[in-house]
Amino acid sequence: MAESKTMTAAQRSYEEKRAKKAGMTLDRWLATKQAERVAEARAAAPPPPPKPEKKPGFFGRLLERAQKPF
Numbered sequence: 001m002a003e004s005k006t007m008t009a010a011q012r013s014y015e016e017k018r019a020k021k022a023g024m025t026l027d028r029w030l031a032t033k034q035a036e037r038v039a040e041a042r043a044a045a046p047p048p049p050p051k052p053e054k055k056p057g058f059f060g061r062l063l064e065r066a067q068k069p070f
Contacts, residue, residue, distance in 0.1 A: 007015070012026075019029030056064065 015029060016026050019026045022029060024032070
């Protein structure tokens with residue numbers, strides 16, 4: 001993980017203790033934390049805007065007219 005390379009010795013030691021307490025390896029622990037951060041970021045992001053409704057095509061208009069009463 002790229003994150004483990006940028007940590008100080010104290011941070012690494014702290015994360016190792018937390019990983020051991022959770023019963024995981026350090027790499028797996030850091031991967032889990034990264035996945036949680038990504039999930040939180042996705043949840044916090046606004047939903048994409050809805051697509052505009054398409055106008056009916058030629059056959060769609062014919063079917064609508066066929067459904068209408070005289």
